[in-house]
Amino acid sequence: xxxxxxxxxxxxxxxxxxxxxxxxxxxxxxxxxxxxxxxxxxxxxxxxxxxxxxxxxxxxxxxxxxxxxxxxxxxxxxxx
Numbered sequence: 001x002x003x004x005x006x007x008x009x010x011x012x013x014x015x016x017x018x019x020x021x022x023x024x025x026x027x028x029x030x031x032x033x034x035x036x037x038x039x040x041x042x043x044x045x046x047x048x049x050x051x052x053x054x055x056x057x058x059x060x061x062x063x064x065x066x067x068x069x070x071x072x073x074x075x076x077x078x079x080x
Contacts, residue, residue: 031073041067053078 034042034050044066047053053060060068060076068076 027074028070030078031070039067041069042073043067 031042032038034046034053036046036049037043042053044054044057047057047068056076057068058064060072060078062072062075063069
């Protein structure tokens with residue numbers, strides 16, 4: 001692989017990492033906005049302020065504990 005090609009691949013991989021980092025920060029910001037009391041999870045009460053989230057709450061709450069964790073939030077694709 002030529003030096004030019006290696007530099008291009010390195011730059012593209014750096015941009016990819018930067019995009020993933022930006023997406024992760026955006027996901028965390030959205031989750032933290034929904035988690036009004038900053039407890040680390042979204043309760044049914046907090047979800048009730050957003051009708052779309054209320055409709056799918058039980059599906060997203062994979063372990064059925066009545067709260068949506070950040071892992072459940074991202075696993076459901078709500079961070080996209």
